[in-house]
Amino acid sequence: MKSITKLINFTKGIALESGKRLDSFDLMVETYGELNESKTNAILLCHAFSGDHHAAGKNEDQGIGWWDQIVGPSKAIDTDEYYVVCCNNIGGCSGSSGPTSINPNTKKVYGSDFPIVSVSDWVNTQKMLMDKLNIPYWHFVAGGSLGGMQALQWSIAYPDKIKKAGIFAAAAKSSTQNIAMNEVARESIRKDKNFHNGNYIEQNVIPKNGIKTARMLGHITYLSEKHMDLRFGRKFQDDASKIDKEVDFEVENYLQYKGEKFSESFDANSYIIMTKAMDGYDAAGKEDSLDEALKEIRAELLIVGFYSDWLYPPERGKEIQIAAINNNIKSSYVVLDGEHGHDSFLFHSEQYSKIIKKFIQS
Numbered sequence: 220m221k222s223i224t225k226l227i228n229f230t231k232g233i234a235l236e237s238g239k240r241l242d243s244f245d246l247m248v249e250t251y252g253e254l255n256e257s258k259t260n261a262i263l264l265c266h267a268f269s270g271d272h273h274a275a276g277k278n279e280d281q282g283i284g285w286w287d288q289i290v291g292p293s294k295a296i297d298t299d300e301y302y303v304v305c306c307n308n309i310g311g312c313s314g315s316s317g318p319t320s321i322n323p324n325t326k327k328v329y330g331s332d333f334p335i336v337s338v339s340d341w342v343n344t345q346k347m348l349m350d351k352l353n354i355p356y357w358h359f360v361a362g363g364s365l366g367g368m369q370a371l372q373w374s375i376a377y378p379d380k381i382k383k384a385g386i387f388a389a390a391a392k393s394s395t396q397n398i399a400m401n402e403v404a405r406e407s408i409r410k411d412k413n414f415h416n417g418n419y420i421e422q423n424v425i426p427k428n429g430i431k432t433a434r435m436l437g438h439i440t441y442l443s444e445k446h447m448d449l450r451f452g453r454k455f456q457d458d459a460s461k462i463d464k465e466v467d468f469e470v471e472n473y474l475q476y477k478g479e480k481f482s483e484s485f486d487a488n489s490y491i492i493m494t495k496a497m498d499g500y501d502a503a504g505k506e507d508s509l510d511e512a513l514k515e516i517r518a519e520l521l522i523v524g525f526y527s528d529w530l531y532p533p534e535r536g537k538e539i540q541i542a543a544i545n546n547n548i549k550s551s552y553v554v555l556d557g558e559h560g561h562d563s564f565l566f567h568s569e570q571y572s573k574i575i576k577k578f579i580q581s
Contacts, residue, residue, distance in 0.1 A: 220291055220298050222276050224249045226314060229347055239334035243323060246348055247272045247307040247314025251290065252298040254354070261354045262296060262579075263345060264305040265362030265369035268437075268493050269485065271313035274305040281313075288567035295572035296579065301358065309344055310336040310492040318488035319420065329488075331417025336492060338365070338500040342372045346380070359579050360518075361385030363564030364531065365493070368500050371539065374518045375502060385575065387523045387564040390535035391502040391509050391542075397530065400440050401494040404433035408487045417488050426487045431478035433490060438477050442560035446527040502539075509542040516543070520550035521578045523564065523571070525557030551578065 225248055232242040249272040254261060264274050264286065273281045275290035275298070290296045290303060307315040310333065318333040325332075349357070360373045360381050367389025374384045393401075408414060411429030415422050442450065451470040462475040503509045522540050524533030533554040540552035555571055557563025563571075 220251055220276050221253065222249060222251045224272065224278075227348065227351060229344070229351075233340065233344060233347070235334055235340050236337040237335050241309070241316065241334070244309055244316040244344070245314070245320070246309070246316075246344060248348065249273055249305050251275055251303040252301055254302040254352075258353070258355055259358060260301045261349075261352075261357055262301045262303045263349070263357045263360045263373070264290065264296075264303060265341070265345070265360065265366035265373075266305065266308065267362065267364040267366045268497060269481070270366065271311060272305050272307040272315075273313075274303070286565060288565065289572065289575065295567070295575040296359075296361070297576070301579075304348070304352070304354075306345065306348060308336075308341045308493075310489060310496070312486035312489040317486070318417070318492065319486050328420045330420055331488060333488065333492065335495055337496050338368050338372050339376065341496070342369055342376055345369070345373070346377060349380070356380045356382060359383045359385065361387070361575075362389075363387040364389055364561065365497050367564075368497070368502070371502055372500070374516045374520065375512055378515050378517045381518045383519045383521070383578065385521045385523070385578070386536065386539060388525055388528055388531055388536075388561055389539075390531045391539050392500060393498050394535075397440075398498045400436060401498055404436050405491050405494060407432040407436070408490060411487075414487065417491075419487065425482075427482045430485060430487050430490060431482040434481040434485075435474040435478040438474055440530045441528070441562055443527050443529040443532075446558075446560055509538065510545045513539075513542045513546050513548060516546065516548050518548075519578075520548060521574070522550060522552045523574065524552075524554045525560070525563040526554060527557045527559070527563060528561045530561040 227246050230243050234240050270285045273284045274286045275284040277283045292299045307313040309316050311317050318329050322329045360370045362370045367386040370384045373381050408429035411426035413424040414426040454469045456469050456472040466472045503512050522536045524536035543550040
């Protein structure tokens, strides 16, 4: 699979939804396949909270891409047939402008000074990227979770620049409970002794315990109680494979492992920024009417939910589907079992992949 990774600079900058401005910014971009002569085969992938630009294939630094089971030659999103683009969103920590980047105005690391960004800001930077790549429109924009919110927002904000949208394991807005869980996660980071009000890089430390705890809490929200019980039950962890000697149960060991691994690679300020963007998104906009917000959509929608998803259960996708029907938008709503809870959108199954592939080609 042909892939190219490059850092693209946008010297004109962007006015953010918060009222702040980035005078310039960078996007780390990875592309797969080739754009055809008519420029009609471009697909945009929008990453979820912990994702980045590396969606498919394998490289030495990042390993296997986050959507490798779905994206690649002859896969659901076929890179032999389509030109696939994925970028690390601003505010992230994988090469695009974010808290770990150097502020061009101060020549120091942004740290806590990097502004809050929104789903709309990400979509606007992706539109700027599309223009720079000379792509007239996206044949398909797709993502799961926070990426699905971006796909929905693309349909709303740029109706003439997108033909189809894939909205997987997502919602038009986060619930009160979602926001509450994210705030507890953020507080665990802020209360870490090494956080230093977000300026920990200057102190040459990392609020690792806070990030770890935040991620452990996040993983609890991904699986429904039923699937948590099916996957782990009250099984005890084998002594030889315990992450920590204090661990007794398999579910504890799983959370310890996931939290530790994540804390080694993800930036704490980015965690706060990304969850704030997730909490703040509301597709209904200022009118507080999802029906009204979707009325200009021209794209065809594919909405997929998973029964095992506790974070954004299928009912959240159904809300989008009903608003689409009320606006006579061509849309499909599918609910699948999913063995991985909220993360099921990342994994191949015969039914899931077939649905995506047929939707793209239809």
